[in-house]
Amino acid sequence: xxxxxxxxxxxxxxxxxxxxxxxxxxxxxxxxxxxxxxxxxxxxxxxxxxxxxxxxxxxxxxxxxxxxxxxxxxxxxxxxxxxxxxxxxxxxxxxxxxxxxxxxxxxxxxxxxxxxxxxxxxxxxxxxxxxxxxxxxxxxxxxxxxxxxxxxxxxxxxxxxxxxxxxxxxxxxxxxxxxxxxxxxxxxxxxxxxxxxxxxxxxxxxxxxxxxxxxxxxxxxxxxxxxxxxxxxxxxxxxxxxxxxxxxxxxxxxxxxxxxxxxxxxxxxxxxxxxxxxxxxxxxxxxxxxxxxxxxxxxxxxxxxxxxxxxxxxxxxxxxxxxxxxxxxxxxxxxxxxxxxxxxxxxxxxxxxxxxxxxxxxxxxxxxxxxxxxxxxxxxxxxxxxxxxxxxxxxxxxxxxxxxxxxxxxxxxxxxxxxxxxxxxxxxxxxxxxxxxxxxxxxxxxxxxxxxxxxxxxxxxxxxxxxxxxxxxxxxxxxxxxxxxxxxxxxxxxxxxxxxxxxxxxxxxxxxxxxxxxxxxxxxxxxxxxxxxxxxxxxxxxxxxxxxxxxxxxxxxxxxxxxxxxxxxxxxxxxxxxxxxxxxxxxxxxxxxxxxxxxxxxxxxxxxxxxxxxxxxxxxxxxxxxxxxxxxxxxxxxxxxxxxxxxxxxxxxxxxxxxxxxxxxxxxxxxxxxxxxxxxxxxxxxxxxxxxxxxxxxxxxxxxxxxxxxxxxxxxxxxxxxxxxxxxxxxxxxxxxxxxxxxxxxxxxxxxxxxxxxxxxxxxx
Numbered sequence: 001x002x003x004x005x006x007x008x009x010x011x012x013x014x015x016x017x018x019x020x021x022x023x024x025x026x027x028x029x030x031x032x033x034x035x036x037x038x039x040x041x042x043x044x045x046x047x048x049x050x051x052x053x054x055x056x057x058x059x060x061x062x063x064x065x066x067x068x069x070x071x072x073x074x075x076x077x078x079x080x081x082x083x084x085x086x087x088x089x090x091x092x093x094x095x096x097x098x099x100x101x102x103x104x105x106x107x108x109x110x111x112x113x114x115x116x117x118x119x120x121x122x123x124x125x126x127x128x129x130x131x132x133x134x135x136x137x138x139x140x141x142x143x144x145x146x147x148x149x150x151x152x153x154x155x156x157x158x159x160x161x162x163x164x165x166x167x168x169x170x171x172x173x174x175x176x177x178x179x180x181x182x183x184x185x186x187x188x189x190x191x192x193x194x195x196x197x198x199x200x201x202x203x204x205x206x207x208x209x210x211x212x213x214x215x216x217x218x219x220x221x222x223x224x225x226x227x228x229x230x231x232x233x234x235x236x237x238x239x240x241x242x243x244x245x246x247x248x249x250x251x252x253x254x255x256x257x258x259x260x261x262x263x264x265x266x267x268x269x270x271x272x273x274x275x276x277x278x279x280x281x282x283x284x285x286x287x288x289x290x291x292x293x294x295x296x297x298x299x300x301x302x303x304x305x306x307x308x309x310x311x312x313x314x315x316x317x318x319x320x321x322x323x324x325x326x327x328x329x330x331x332x333x334x335x336x337x338x339x340x341x342x343x344x345x346x347x348x349x350x351x352x353x354x355x356x357x358x359x360x361x362x363x364x365x366x367x368x369x370x371x372x373x374x375x376x377x378x379x380x381x382x383x384x385x386x387x388x389x390x391x392x393x394x395x396x397x398x399x400x401x402x403x404x405x406x407x408x409x410x411x412x413x414x415x416x417x418x419x420x421x422x423x424x425x426x427x428x429x430x431x432x433x434x435x436x437x438x439x440x441x442x443x444x445x446x447x448x449x450x451x452x453x454x455x456x457x458x459x460x461x462x463x464x465x466x467x468x469x470x471x472x473x474x475x476x477x478x479x480x481x482x483x484x485x486x487x488x489x490x491x492x493x494x495x496x497x498x499x500x501x502x503x504x505x506x507x508x509x510x511x512x513x514x515x516x517x518x519x520x521x522x523x524x525x526x527x528x529x530x531x532x533x534x535x536x537x538x539x540x541x542x543x544x545x546x547x548x549x550x551x552x553x554x555x556x557x558x559x560x561x562x563x564x565x566x567x568x569x570x571x572x573x574x575x576x577x578x579x580x581x582x583x584x585x586x587x588x589x590x591x592x593x594x595x596x597x598x599x600x601x602x603x604x605x606x607x608x609x610x611x612x613x614x615x616x617x618x619x620x621x622x623x624x625x626x627x628x629x630x631x632x633x634x635x636x637x638x639x640x641x642x643x644x645x646x647x648x649x650x651x652x653x654x655x656x657x658x659x660x661x662x663x664x665x666x667x668x669x670x671x672x673x674x675x676x677x678x679x680x681x682x683x684x685x686x687x688x689x690x691x692x693x694x695x696x697x698x699x700x701x702x703x704x705x706x707x708x709x710x711x712x713x714x715x716x717x718x719x720x721x722x723x724x725x726x727x728x729x730x731x732x733x734x735x736x737x738x739x740x741x742x743x744x745x746x747x748x749x750x751x752x753x754x755x756x757x758x759x760x761x762x763x764x765x
Contacts, residue, residue: 016272017196018263018438019373021117021256023109023210023589026367027076027249027357031112031589036374038356039382040407045076045357046234046247053077055608059218062232068610070218070225074234076249076358081105081214083594088459089171092676093662097597099158100140102212102252103167104597106133109252110168110208111590117256118267118496118584119206121172130176130204132194133165133254134187134211136362143217143602146611150599153680168208176204182362184425185319186278187211188253189365193276193431199259210254211363217607221248231322236359238320238352239327239403241389246321249358253366255373266491268584269438271373274418275306281428288426290326295333295422298430302420303337306434310338312418313348313434314411315381315404317368319424320352321359328393330424335399346411347402351384365423369433372419376437379410379417410437441583451509452490453559453577455566457500458591464502465522466591472518474588475511484585486511491582494574505563649693649719650712656688657708668709672702695719 022032027045029035038045049056061069084104086096089111096104110131114121141159144151157163161180169178177198181191188211195209215221224230231237231245260272279298281291303310316338319330331350338348353371354360360367375381383406390396390403410417417437424430456471458464475489489511504521508514566572606614657666661675672682682702689695695715705711 015200016260016274016436017199017207017257018260018267018272019255019270020258020263020267021113021115021119022253022270022370022373023111023113023116024251024253024367024370025078025105025109026251026253026360027078029357032116032370032374033586035370036378036382039353039371039374040380042383042385042407043356044235044385046074046249047077048073048234049075050077052082052604053216053607054218054604058608059222064225064228067226068222070221070230071232072221072225072230072234072247074247075215076247076251076360077215078105078250080594081216081250082598083596085463085592085594086597086676088463088590088592090674090676092678092681093597094660094681095154095158095676095678097599098144098152098154099597100138100164101216102135102138102140102214103158103164105214105252106164106168106210106212106254107171108592109210109212109254110172113208113210113254113256114172115497115589116586118492119256120496120498122498124206125173126175127206128176128204129169129172129174129206129208130195130198131165131168131174131178131208132181132191132198133168133179133209134181134183134189134191134362134365135161135164135213136182136184136187137213137220139214139216139220142219143607144599146606146614147599147601150601164212174208176207181211183429184427185321185359185361185364186423186425186427186429186431187362187365188367189276189369189421189423189431189433190278190429192255192257192273192366192369192433193278195257196273196276199257205258205262207257208254209257209366210252211360211366212252213361213363214250215248224248235386236320236322236352236354237386238318238322238355238384239331239350239391239394240322240387241324241391243322243324243327243391245323246354246359249354249360251357251360251363251367253363253370255366255369266496266582266584268586271376271419272436272438274308274434274436275302276431276433277302277305278429278431280430284428287428290329290424291428292329292333294428294430295330295424296337298432299333299337299420302432302434308418308434308436310340311343311345312413312415313338313420314346314413314418315349315351315372315375316420316422317372318350318352319364319422320350320354320384321424322354324391324393326424327391330422331391331394331399331401334422335401339400342400344400345413347396347400349381349404349411350401351381351404355385365421365431368421368423369435372421372435375410376417376419376435377440379437380407381410382407449509450487451507451559452487453494453563453566454490454506454508454514455494455497455499455503455563455572456505457497457503459500459502460593461502462593463591464504466593467588468504468518468521470588470591472515472522475515475518484583486514488583488585489587491578492585492587494572495578495582496584497587499566499571501569503567503569505560505566507559507563646716649695649716652693653689653712653715654708656685660685660688666708669707671706672708672711673706689715693719 024032024035026035028043029038056073059070060073062071064071081101084096086093089107138159144155161182165178165180181187181194183190191209191211195207198204199207229245231247234247236246237243263269277298279294281294284291316334320327353367357367381404384404387403387405396402419435421433456467458467506514506517508517654666658664660681661677663675682699686697686699695718697715697718701714702711705714
């Protein structure tokens with residue numbers, strides 16, 4: 001239908017999807033705030049391959065015809081990809097070591113996205129929340145399989161692509177649809193498509209969607225270089241006449257989605273997804289070639305379903321991989337749909353985040369989506385880099401397009417600001433998402449001077465210190481005049497966060513007072529805070545004064561008492577303290593205390609060496625040791641002399657638990673599964689005891705007796721019962737039975753013989 005010369009779109013999608021939380025880790029940007037800063041300043045996060053990844057000189061050569069070499073020596077890289085906070089996520093070190101760092105990264109980013117959305121973990125546990133994750137390559141898996149002797153069961157579950165999504169569902173107890181998506185470079189935006197479908201179809205009430213990509217070895221680099229797809233200068237030059245391919249980048253991003261009709265008044269909304277559409281090129285001249293007709297059909301369908309006139313779109317985040325022909329086809333398709341009949345009030349602005357952080361491949365789409373969501377939220381459009389001379393095949397004036405080359409406010413217009421995000425894959429799969437701004441509530445100046453309690457928590461003393469540091473620095477920024485309001489900070493920290501075991505509470509009437517109190521806390525040694533936490537019943541008044549109260553008055557004293565209860569571990573009914581109009585705001589997320597988890601045998605020299613050049617002596621000797629040999633070795637290291645049979649077995653069980661669980665000490669009432677054990681470790685435990693101690697137990701035994709004390713008791717009973725059951729009644733005159741009986745008794749220990757004789761003659765000694 002047309003009205004006064006303009007297209008009137010029918011809104012066939014009833015309920016937009018709100019982006020209420022963002023978690024991300026991009027080159028030189030560890031969270032959404034840092035990412036927006038990088039984009040706003042026109043930052044370029046591309047640099048040479050770090051020496052910690054591989055020896056770039058060993059695999060680089062400018063001659064693209066040389067086999068086994070790459071013409072690229074640059075990329076967008078993350079830090080600490082070999083490290084992980086296994087304690088915070090209650091995982092076993094052995095499991096983590098065999099887990100693809102991409103899965104580790106997703107666990108952190110999903111946690112941060114849920115915190116950013118203001119969703120306490122206990123609130124979403126058991127809900128039909130869907131999880132869709134884009135992922136399509138695992139360098140770690142290929143590296144691990146270079147050494148067969150180091151593979152174990154955890155390598156299966158730590159590297160299977162399905163576990164990228166399924167592990168998130170397991171960790172947070174989410175029962176909705178859970179799937180990993182691989183459509184090449186569109187994987188993460190395709191995951192958003194699937195997530196929206198799960199919400200619109202009623203299969204889920206909440207959705208997590210995103211993608212991940214890490215570059216841990218040069219193999220894929222070599223393949224892409226041999227295909228002529230990588231830029232020779234390490235820059236992605238979207239729309240530029242010098243475009244010669246892309247540069248690779250790492251990253252992970254996850255968005256938390258819910259239907260607009262389900263959004264609470266206190267929820268913060270970054271942007272609305274009005275519609276998302278996917279299609280495929282079909283049979284093309286070549287499988288990886290772009291197809292203009294397919295892209296035009298994708299765009300028309302997307303805007304039709306979103307109920308948006310394409311002429312009203314202000315900005316489009318391009319796929320923009322930096323190929324002359326590919327960029328031209330994308331621009332022509334976009335101009336054809338967005339400026340049909342030339343009905344545009346202003347040119348549509350275009351850009352690509354690939355010029356800042358590189359091509360994130362399976363995470364590229366979610367990087368573009370997060371960029372646009374932040375731009376709509378801040379009502380500013382960041383610049384696209386490396387444009388000197390426009391690609392001669394892109395006629396900007398005819399197409400009514402304009403590259404965004406500087407930071408500027410969102411174009412003024414009548415109506416809602418609108419944007420699109422495109423992702424195109426060499427596999428032929430295409431996705432386009434239509435986004436709209438959501439009005440940010442204008443609460444006016446923050447004149448709130450009410451004394452409020454700011455709670456912080458973590459899963460260790462070290463993490464609590466880091467949390468306090470991050471919050472103090474954040475409050476310093478807030479003091480400088482930037483939002484959010486003090487009341488919203490306290491509301492979010494108390495009502496909208498999960499509260500962990502190690503806790504701190506600050507009573508203050510402003511961000512400045514709270515920052516000062518946190519500074520006082522941070523001056524105290526960590527061991528003093530650890531002792532304070534473990535002996536709360538005998539806490540010192542001085543510490544309570546410096547930590548809980550920034551000034552001495554009645555209101556703060558009252559809240560200080562509440563803070564003391566909170567620090568003691570009491571569950572505070574936070575919502576009753578915030579019955580008015582408050583907003584969930586972005587606060588510092590969890591501060592990870594990471595440790596390195598990387599195979600000892602896998603150093604940069606081996607990663608940089610082609611597998612065909614590895615000799616049999618290049619790998620460490622495989623440590624293939626039987627359980628019985630380990631038992632003997634353990635016996636030489638441990639003092640088991642002068643112990644009864646029961647005590648010796650108990651000691652060996654403790655040692656086995658410590659070894660398998662990676663713990664130096666284990667308390668008698670410690671739970672095997674809460675210490676990081678699982679069914680795999682349980683089976684290894686039973687096999688070890690069967691081989692070394694002749695204890696026969698089923699897997700049920702440890703599930704029904706999960707503490708060390710309970711398991712030890714059942715193991716001792718089982719061993720004694722097993723040995724006695726081997727003694728069969730002696731038939732009269734049966735010499736063979738007598739010999740078997742003597743042989744069986746000979747296998748018993750002195751203590752077991754004593755117990756046997758006691759049972760026979762009914763006397764001690």
